[in-house]
Amino acid sequence: MELLNIKELLVAFSMYKKGFRKYELEVIHQLSLNVNSGEIVAVVGSSGSGKSILAEAVLGLLPKNSHMHGEITYKGQKVDKKSIRKYMGTDIAYIPQSIDHLDPIMKVGKQVMGVHGSKERQRKLFKQYGLPEDTEKKYPFQCSGGMARRVLVTSALMGKPDLIIADEPTPGLDLKMALEALKDFRELADAGTGILLITHDIDLALGVADRIAVFYAGSVLEVAPVEDFVKHKDRLRHPYSQALINALPQNNFEPIRGTQPYAGDLFSGCLFAPRCHMRDDKCACDVPMMDVRGGKVRCVHAADG
Amino acid sequence: MFKKKSLVSEIIRLVILLFAVSVLAFVLITSAPIDPLTSYIGTESTLSPEARQEIANYWGLNDPLPQRFFTWLGHLFHGDLGQSITYKRPVAAIIGERFTMSIILMIVSWVLSGIIGFILGMFCGKHENSVFDRIIKTIFLGLKSAPTYWLGLIILTVFAVLLGWFPIGMAAPIGKAATDVTLGDRIYHLILPAFTLTIVSMGDVILYTRQKYIDIARSDYVLYARTRGETDGQITRRHILRNIALPAITLQFASFSELFGGMALAENVFSYPGIGTATTAAALNADVPLLLGISLVSAVFVFSGNLIANILYGVFDPRIREGKAHA
Numbered sequence: 256m257e258l259l260n261i262k263e264l265l266v267a268f269s270m271y272k273k274g275f276r277k278y279e280l281e282v283i284h285q286l287s288l289n290v291n292s293g294e295i296v297a298v299v300g301s302s303g304s305g306k307s308i309l310a311e312a313v314l315g316l317l318p319k320n321s322h323m324h325g326e327i328t329y330k331g332q333k334v335d336k337k338s339i340r341k342y343m344g345t346d347i348a349y350i351p352q353s354i355d356h357l358d359p360i361m362k363v364g365k366q367v368m369g370v371h372g373s374k375e376r377q378r379k380l381f382k383q384y385g386l387p388e389d390t391e392k393k394y395p396f397q398c399s400g401g402m403a404r405r406v407l408v409t410s411a412l413m414g415k416p417d418l419i420i421a422d423e424p425t426p427g428l429d430l431k432m433a434l435e436a437l438k439d440f441r442e443l444a445d446a447g448t449g450i451l452l453i454t455h456d457i458d459l460a461l462g463v464a465d466r467i468a469v470f471y472a473g474s475v476l477e478v479a480p481v482e483d484f485v486k487h488k489d490r491l492r493h494p495y496s497q498a499l500i501n502a503l504p505q506n507n508f509e510p511i512r513g514t515q516p517y518a519g520d521l522f523s524g525c526l527f528a529p530r531c532h533m534r535d536d537k538c539a540c541d542v543p544m545m546d547v548r549g550g551k552v553r554c555v556h557a558a559d560g
Numbered sequence: 561m562f563k564k565k566s567l568v569s570e571i572i573r574l575v576i577l578l579f580a581v582s583v584l585a586f587v588l589i590t591s592a593p594i595d596p597l598t599s600y601i602g603t604e605s606t607l608s609p610e611a612r613q614e615i616a617n618y619w620g621l622n623d624p625l626p627q628r629f630f631t632w633l634g635h636l637f638h639g640d641l642g643q644s645i646t647y648k649r650p651v652a653a654i655i656g657e658r659f660t661m662s663i664i665l666m667i668v669s670w671v672l673s674g675i676i677g678f679i680l681g682m683f684c685g686k687h688e689n690s691v692f693d694r695i696i697k698t699i700f701l702g703l704k705s706a707p708t709y710w711l712g713l714i715i716l717t718v719f720a721v722l723l724g725w726f727p728i729g730m731a732a733p734i735g736k737a738a739t740d741v742t743l744g745d746r747i748y749h750l751i752l753p754a755f756t757l758t759i760v761s762m763g764d765v766i767l768y769t770r771q772k773y774i775d776i777a778r779s780d781y782v783l784y785a786r787t788r789g790e791t792d793g794q795i796t797r798r799h800i801l802r803n804i805a806l807p808a809i810t811l812q813f814a815s816f817s818e819l820f821g822g823m824a825l826a827e828n829v830f831s832y833p834g835i836g837t838a839t840t841a842a843a844l845n846a847d848v849p850l851l852l853g854i855s856l857v858s859a860v861f862v863f864s865g866n867l868i869a870n871i872l873y874g875v876f877d878p879r880i881r882e883g884k885a886h887a
Contacts, residue, residue: 316783344789356784358799360806360878369788370798394878410788 257331258418258449259290259313264325266305266312282308282518283473285553286325287544292417295440295450296478297460299499300470304515306453309470310422313451314349315339329418344371348411350421354403357395363406364391372413380409384439401432408439419443420451425459437463457503461485469496472515472526479550492552495527525554574863578856585855586629586848594846597621600645632852642849646841651853654838659857661731662834665750666823669757674812676758677765682804684766685773686796697770700763708822712756712829719752726752729831753830760822761815768811772804806876813872816865820858 266283282305290296300306311317313327315336327334329342339347357366368377381390384405390398398406404424411419421440425433433456441463444450454460460467461484468478477493484491484500491497501509513530516522524539525531531538537555547557597616601607616622620631635642641651684693703711720728727733731749732741776782777800785795827836835854842850874880 311783314787316786318778340786340789343787347787349784349787351780351784351787356780358781358785358803360802360876361798369785370790370794371788394882396879397882414789 256292257289258292258329259288259451260326260328261286261288261313262326262328263287264309264312264323264327266308266317266321266323268318269320269322280518281473281521283312283323284521285474285544287551288468288475288478290418290449290451292449293444293447294465295444295452295463296466296468297452297454297464298468298470298475299454299457299460301515302455304470305473305518306455306470307422310349310420310451310453313339313420314343314347344369345414346416347418347420348414348416350407350411350419350424352423353427354395354398354406357406359395361394362391363393363395363398366395367391367406367410367413369410369413376413377409380412384409400428401435404428404432404436408436412443416448418449418451420453422453423455424452425454425456433459434462457499469493469499471495472521473518474526474553476527476554477550477552479552483550490548492547492550492557493527493554494531494533494556498530527554570867574860577863578859581855581859582633582852583629585852586625586632589843589846589848589851590625590628592843592846594844596645596846596848599845599847628848632849641853644842644847644850646845646847646850651849654850655835655853655857658833658835658838661832662823662827662836665754665757665827665832665834666819668750668754669761669823670812670819672754672758673761673765674809677762678769678805678808680762681766681769681808682773682801684770685777688770688774693770696766700766703759704763704767708756708760708825709829711760712753712826715752715756715759716829731833749832753826753832756826756829757819757822760826761819764815764818765808765812769804769808772807773800776800776803806872810869810872810876813865813869817862819865820862 264283264286265281267279267281269277270280271277286309288296288298298306298309308317312323317323317336327339329339329347332338334342343349357363364374364377367380368374377391378388381388386402386405386409390402390406395403395406407424411421419440424436424440428436437459440450440452444465452460452464461481464481466478467481467484468475470476477491477496479491479496484496488497488500488506491500498509498511501507502511511530516526516529523541525534525542528534528538533556535556540555542553542555544551544553545557597612597619601612601615620628623631632642641655643649644651644654647654680696684696687693716728720726727749729749732738732745733749736745782795782799785799790798823834824836824839826832827834828840831837835858838850839854841847842854
């Protein structure tokens with residue numbers, strides 16, 4: 256079942272240049288993505304490319320100086336900043352990056368319970384995730400990295416969510432803990448939960464996700480099954496996805512020239528065009544999201560090769 | 561939480577502070593160009609030079625300064641603060657009386673400014689940049705830059721002189737016998753000085769609470785609480801209120817020194833017979849014993865405020881409280 260569907264999302268911030276000239280900074284544009292129950296969709300992209308804004312947009316957490324266009328539906332219902340709130344904490348859970356997202360002066364147990372939870376379920380989840388019983392009486396600063404991660408996971412599971420949005424859940428964890436975290440996600444997805452995993456760690460994403468969405472300069476260029484990235488590189492539809500995979504150490508470790516365009520000076524047409532070896536006149540036109548070989552891609556040349 | 565060791569070190573700190581304060585106050589008052597003898601007997605006195613000399617000798621005014629200081633210190637150890645030459649009564653009795661008057665004034669202003677300031681600050685923070693917020697912010701930023709005595713004079717002019725709603729000064733009606741003064745009289749006379757001091761002290765609380773509200777409302781943990789399905793009301797009650805109130809209460813104790821300074825000025829404007837007016841009188845008459853006595857008492861007062869603030873930090877903030885227990 257389709258849980259989350261994002262269609263042509265655009266997020267822009269009103270900023271002020273020197274003096275009082277107001278301008279719009281587009282951080283996300285033409286972004287389309289969906290998450291079904293029982294699958295992990297990993298959004299991968301470099302740090303600072305605006306991935307977290309995607310999570311904030313979906314969860315209705317964007318600050319006042321921002322606005323968004325496009326359509327977000329949850330279980331077929333159109334949602335916005337207000338209407339999404341009735342799903343939050345129950346149907347939809349968010350797993351933040353670190354324990355800094357907990358109130359520093361409230362005990363962990365009370366926070367995990369939240370406003371919708373119960374003591375029994377909190378204790379049950381703590382047991383299930385191997386958290387010592389006295390953890391509930393601790394303050395966030397007293398939790399170790401591994402405990403903190405599990406505290407955040409149990410918080411998310413408190414309301415038995417159908418959809419989990421996890422924003423960079425692995426940085427700061429050592430490899431063992433990161434793998435453990437991803438194993439937890441896999442188990443949840445196998446039990447039917449849909450997970451949107453936002454990360455810059457391609458390797459970890461490849462190890463756990465069902466589908467990978469390649470995030471570049473505020474947009475998703477390609478969404479494809481994970482096998483295409485791991486086993487059939489030649490099936491990848493977008494030249495950037497191919498370049499990304501070839502740049503991994505275990506592949507050819509092959510860099511490409513150039514950098515991502517900054518959100519402030521975007522141009523029309525394909526945003527990857529200046530760095531692309533397949534670039535031609537068609538790339539300057541508006542590029543729609545197309546279905547190619549069982550995946551989605553935003554590239555006019557995708558069907559050629 | 562608060563160990564014996566730190567209690568001892570706090571006492572040592574207090575003793576050092578008191579010594580330093582009294583030395584400083586002593587040096588300042590003795591180098592002021594006022595002759596205590598003249599202010600005692602008056603400029604019109606017909607006292608012969610010999611008699612004057614005799615009093616000076618009796619008072620020890622001709623002794624070297626260090627000796628005079630240590631004479632005072634010696635008496636202090638016997639619990640004797642000396643005689644005030646301004647009021648011609650024991651310093652301890654004067655301070656006792658005056659301090660009671662001032663404490664009432666300060667407590668009223670302290671509580672009011674804390675509570676009203678906190679509520680206004682929360683409201684301004686919640687409605688950041690609204691018309692109300694801008695007005696309050698402008699007024700209190702302005703008042704923060706305005707001298708207390710000036711504000712006191714304005715309030716006095718408006719409410720006592722122009723409108724005539726309140727008496728222009730003192731703590732009781734002029735000409736009424738002390739035994740006839742009612743509680744109503746006292747409260748009536750307390751309103752304007754307390755109002756002035758409240759307004760002066762409130763600015764910090766408002767601006768602090770407001771800024772803290774804005775910071776916390778944008779903090780990661782409030783955003784996260786929102787994703788957990790907490791309503792705005794629940795977020796305010798569970799997270800914002802507690803996270804602001806605890807440091808705000810602590811700050812309120814740490815502001816004892818500002819409160820004391822404001823009190824001294826407000827009392828002088830309203831001729832309120834508290835410790836503030838006594839300080840001015842002592843300084844103008846070179847009344848060394850009284851001034852030193854007041855310095856000690858006010859130092860203890862401010863020190864206690866800071867000490868309470870320090871202890872409260874530990875009580876309220878689990879990061880300090882539990883951190884210490886685990887260390």
